[in-house]
Amino acid sequence: MNVSNSGDKTSEKRVSFWDLLDRAFTSVRLALFLLFALAIASILGTIIPQEISFQQSSQAHGSLYGRLALIFDLHQVYRSWWFLLLLVLLCLNLIGCLGKRIPSLIADWGGRRSKETFVLSLIDARPAEACKKAIIDAIRGVMNGLPNTEEAPHEYRLDWTTHRVHLLGFPLIHLAIIIILLGALTGLLFGFKGAIQIREGYTGMGYTLIPSGQPANLPFEVALDKFELYRYPSGEPKEYRSEVRLIQDGKEVYSGSIRVNHPLTYSGISLFQSDYKLVSVKSVTLALEGADGSNHEMVLAPGVETKFPKGHFKIRLVALDPGSSIRGPWIDVALEKENEDPKTLRIFQKDTKPVRIGDYEVRLKGYQPLYASGLQIGYDPGAYIVWLGCIMLVAGFVITLFLNYRHVRVHIIADGQDKTRLRVSGSSRKMRREFREEIEKITTGAIKSV
Amino acid sequence: MTSTALNTFVTFAYLTSTVIYLIAFVVSSPKSRFIQRAFRLVVVICLLHGFSILYRWIESYQLGVGHAPLSNLYESLVFFGWTIATALIAVRVAFHNDFVVAAGLPTVFIVMASTFLVDSSIRPLIPALQSNWLVAHVVTCFLGYAGFTASFVAAVMFLLTLASPMVAQHLPPAKLLDEIVYRSVVIGFCLLSVGIITGAAWADHAWGSYWSWDPKETWSLITWMVYAAFLHARLARGWSGHRTAMISVMGFLCVLFTYFGVNYLPGLHSYF
Numbered sequence: 001m002n003v004s005n006s007g008d009k010t011s012e013k014r015v016s017f018w019d020l021l022d023r024a025f026t027s028v029r030l031a032l033f034l035l036f037a038l039a040i041a042s043i044l045g046t047i048i049p050q051e052i053s054f055q056q057s058s059q060a061h062g063s064l065y066g067r068l069a070l071i072f073d074l075h076q077v078y079r080s081w082w083f084l085l086l087l088v089l090l091c092l093n094l095i096g097c098l099g100k101r102i103p104s105l106i107a108d109w110g111g112r113r114s115k116e117t118f119v120l121s122l123i124d125a126r127p128a129e130a131c132k133k134a135i136i137d138a139i140r141g142v143m144n145g146l147p148n149t150e151e152a153p154h155e156y157r158l159d160w161t162t163h164r165v166h167l168l169g170f171p172l173i174h175l176a177i178i179i180i181l182l183g184a185l186t187g188l189l190f191g192f193k194g195a196i197q198i199r200e201g202y203t204g205m206g207y208t209l210i211p212s213g214q215p216a217n218l219p220f221e222v223a224l225d226k227f228e229l230y231r232y233p234s235g236e237p238k239e240y241r242s243e244v245r246l247i248q249d250g251k252e253v254y255s256g257s258i259r260v261n262h263p264l265t266y267s268g269i270s271l272f273q274s275d276y277k278l279v280s281v282k283s284v285t286l287a288l289e290g291a292d293g294s295n296h297e298m299v300l301a302p303g304v305e306t307k308f309p310k311g312h313f314k315i316r317l318v319a320l321d322p323g324s325s326i327r328g329p330w331i332d333v334a335l336e337k338e339n340e341d342p343k344t345l346r347i348f349q350k351d352t353k354p355v356r357i358g359d360y361e362v363r364l365k366g367y368q369p370l371y372a373s374g375l376q377i378g379y380d381p382g383a384y385i386v387w388l389g390c391i392m393l394v395a396g397f398v399i400t401l402f403l404n405y406r407h408v409r410v411h412i413i414a415d416g417q418d419k420t421r422l423r424v425s426g427s428s429r430k431m432r433r434e435f436r437e438e439i440e441k442i443t444t445g446a447i448k449s450v
Numbered sequence: 451m452t453s454t455a456l457n458t459f460v461t462f463a464y465l466t467s468t469v470i471y472l473i474a475f476v477v478s479s480p481k482s483r484f485i486q487r488a489f490r491l492v493v494v495i496c497l498l499h500g501f502s503i504l505y506r507w508i509e510s511y512q513l514g515v516g517h518a519p520l521s522n523l524y525e526s527l528v529f530f531g532w533t534i535a536t537a538l539i540a541v542r543v544a545f546h547n548d549f550v551v552a553a554g555l556p557t558v559f560i561v562m563a564s565t566f567l568v569d570s571s572i573r574p575l576i577p578a579l580q581s582n583w584l585v586a587h588v589v590t591c592f593l594g595y596a597g598f599t600a601s602f603v604a605a606v607m608f609l610l611t612l613a614s615p616m617v618a619q620h621l622p623p624a625k626l627l628d629e630i631v632y633r634s635v636v637i638g639f640c641l642l643s644v645g646i647i648t649g650a651a652w653a654d655h656a657w658g659s660y661w662s663w664d665p666k667e668t669w670s671l672i673t674w675m676v677y678a679a680f681l682h683a684r685l686a687r688g689w690s691g692h693r694t695a696m697i698s699v700m701g702f703l704c705v706l707f708t709y710f711g712v713n714y715l716p717g718l719h720s721y722f
Contacts, residue, residue: 028682028687029687032679032682035675036676038675039679045663046712184661232574234573236576237577239577260577260656261577261578261655273577378659380659383654390650390651393643397640397643
């Protein structure tokens with residue numbers, strides 16, 4: 001009777017926790033899942049309004065959806081714990097896959113392992129020496145050069161390899177992604193972003209952190225000497241320019257201009273022109289025409305009462321609108337005269353009919369705007385790591401696209417005076433079929449058949 | 451003649467060449483001289499189209515607002531049309547198949563015809579766009595988009611060959627289509643990556659942060675991830691045929707949303 005007794009010797013292979021982890025993080029299936037999950041999460045972030053105010057978030061507590069949204073950070077998807085978790089898993093997955101491939105990469109690089117995708121056996125009717133010469137002449141054209149040759153009695157081994165560096169392309173691309181993610185993490189931990197608004201002629205140091213909204217201070221003061229806004233003839237903005245001085249410990253350490261696309265960097269901190277705001281006016285100019293035909297110009301400064309040349313009116317600037325109405329910019333002025341109640345008047349720049357004040361016909365001639373310049377503040381020590389990753393990524397693409405690792409081996413064995421056996425094998429990382437067909441064609445063309 | 455008028459001419463020339471191509475397919479055999487001439491006509495129109503883009507560049511200098519013609523929706527559509535036409539010609543040269551060109555030309559016509567709906571005047575460049583990164587960023591992104599468009603055209607034809615054998619016998623072999631779907635994605639993916647990197651470099655230079663999750667940035671990353679999934683599915687898990695074709699179609703929908711849909715969401719790219 002022949003009964004297998006292996007039944008009573010079963011051993012249960014224990015799958016340890018580490019094995020499971022290893023299996024999970026070296027699988028491309030996880031990579032596919034993570035890519036799709038990150039894509040869907042990113043879509044959520046563009047659909048659901050992000051950066052909601054405190055008030056909105058307290059309102060959200062009222063409803064079930066709102067509370068869920070807050071738990072899952074749906075109002076700040078890209079900074080949520082689960083989005084970061086997905087990125088960390090992606091990073092681990094990349095490291096796992098890279099680690100798994102390193103041994104075979106080293107073996108391929110050293111030529112100790114060659115995955116042959118085709119093998120060809122041929123017989124030549126010449127002595128081994130002549131056959132070797134014919135084969136080298138045929139293949140050197142395709143493989144750009146002479147082979148490494150190993151000689152043994154009655155046999156030769158010829159070995160061609162092109163663009164071995166191609167093997168590094170895929171690891172380089174994946175390493176690049178890991179480095180970019182690490183750079184982003186560095187920026188998240190050690191960098192900061194903020195915004196500061198400085199009025200023309202003023203100095204600023206305190207700024208608001210983005211996105212937390214917390215106040216913070218720069219290590220230097222920014223003095224905005226001048227803000228200029230240039231326009232094209234068509235009225236579109238052409239350039240914003242902030243002329244600034246940086247003051248540290250009472251000393252001026254830098255002076256220059258900041259424009260859009262032309263930031264200023266001082267001690268690692270960059271200042272970027274982001275926007276501007278009309279906050280006030282330096283002065284308003286009124287054109288006065290007296291009853292006797294005399295013309296005057298009157299300049300009003302904010303917060304200052306001005307007297308009319310004649311008469312007893314005093315005028316004070318109350319408000320200004322830079323031009324949201326079709327009647328152009330307007331100002332509100334307060335008029336005071338002794339023994340009369342003060343009154344307020346609105347003057348539009350584009351009105352054809354002047355406003356009458358006392359004996360004068362008054363027109364709004366123009367105003368000198370006072371701007372506040374909006375600057376963005378950025379400090380990101382991780383950016384250089386990210387750029388390193390980007391350069392590696394592009395290098396990886398160039399290597400994989402424009403180079404090709406190809407390998408041909410020819411084993412020549414003398415089998416008598418006019419009989420030589422040949423074994424041609426090889427592989428190519430790209431255009432496999434074309435490569436095989438080409439090698440087949442040239443080797444069979446080169447040999448002298450029996 | 452202005453470049454806008456030239457673009458109108460080019461638009462209808464693409465339509466005409468599509469019709470000529472289809473007639474050539476019906477009345478003559480593949481590889482016939484008629485079909486070769488139809489292809490040459492497309493090459494000539496594409497050259498004219500490229501000339502029109504350069505001409506608009508010169509025109510903008512004559513108006514005193516000189517800048518590369520890549521600064522608004524009209525100009526980007528014209529450039530997108532040109533990159534698709536170029537990608538189709540590249541597919542024809544690489545794979546010796548005319549059908550993909552004929553099938554892709556209507557896409558070029560639709561893109562070019564849609565320029566009639568938007569403002570075509572040459573405007574001066576707003577401060578945010580005054581940067582040398584503009585050309586590098588826009589050109590790489592749109593060449594990437596063109597690669598994805600070529601892949602999409604081949605993927606749709608591939609899915610049609612599966613629909614019925616009747617249709618399949620008039621289309622190029624499924625294996626060839628599958629190859630075009632894959633190779634176009636490889637090129638498009640590399641170019642989109644470079645486009646995202648140049649965009650990040652520009653954003654870092656102009657706004658002080660290389661990534662700010664602006665909707666267009668985010669959607670370009672979504673597109674990138676979908677095509678990354680495509681490449682991993684194909685290279686590491688051995689997917690091919692209808693499954694990769696479906697991912698290619700999905701990726702192309704993401705491209706369209708990145709290009710057009712995002713304009714309806716607020717963000718930094720609002721001028722495109």
